[in-house]
Amino acid sequence: MPGTELTYCIRDLDVETRLRCNKCDSLICYRCLVQTVVGSRCPECADVRRLPVFAVDLTSYVKSLAFGVVTSISLGALWGLLFGHLVGIPFLPLLTIIAIGYIIGEGISIVVNRRRGTYLRYIAALFMGMSYVVAGFVNGLVFAMTFPDLFFLLCLGIGMLVAADRVK
Incomplete structure (x- = not known):
């Protein structure tokens, strides 16, 4: 043919x-x-090419780590200091966890110019957990009252998800 x-x-x-x-x-x-x-x-x-929003460079990771350390230590210390007052008000300690997660996640998102990435999600969730640990070291009552409570730990997980979702 x-x-x-x-x-x-x-x-x-x-x-x-x-x-x-x-x-x-x-x-x-x-x-x-x-x-x-x-x-x-x-x-x-x-x-x-990758979209610029998903192109996270090393300086963005360093900025997010620095912001996360400072924010999680300061918010965790504040949370630990105010924990005795927050416990008496129903659901306020749980809403505080979610608010801290939102602040950490949104702050990291702003610091890295709204870039998105998987490792940024891990960083945000890690520092949300770190703020809980700092609060526990500032006030031992935090660990004593919250660690055996499964509902509180579920809310801590939700706070970590909120932090990670801000940089998703």
């Missing part, structure tokens, strides 16, 4: 193909193909 000559991918020479890059018109196979918004392209023409 005329016009049915065998064509091969320019990268994988043993793969037969009729697919072409829609930019440079070179032959590409299904292994080399990069699907873009405008169609199938070869790897050179695709120009695949």
Whole structure:
């Protein structure tokens, strides 16, 4: 049949193909193909980059760690000092945990220019947990009253999720 000559991918020479890059018109196979918004392209023409929001560099991690240490120590100390007063008001200690998680997560998000990343989530959750430990060291009553309480530990987990969700 005329016009049915065998064509091969320019990268994988043993793969037969009729697919072409829609930019440079070179032959590409299904292994080399990069699907873009405008169609199938070869790897050179695709120009695949990560979105800037998800490109977290080392300085952003250092900033988030520094902010997390300072914030978790200060909020944990404040939480420990006020814990005796908060215990008497129903549900206020639990709402305090969620508020601390929100403050830590949102603060980290602001410090890193609203960038998002998996490790930033881990950092935010870690420092939420660290604020609980600091509160326990400032006031031993925190550990004595909250550690055996499963509902409190569930709220601590929710606080960690809130912190992590702010940088998700």
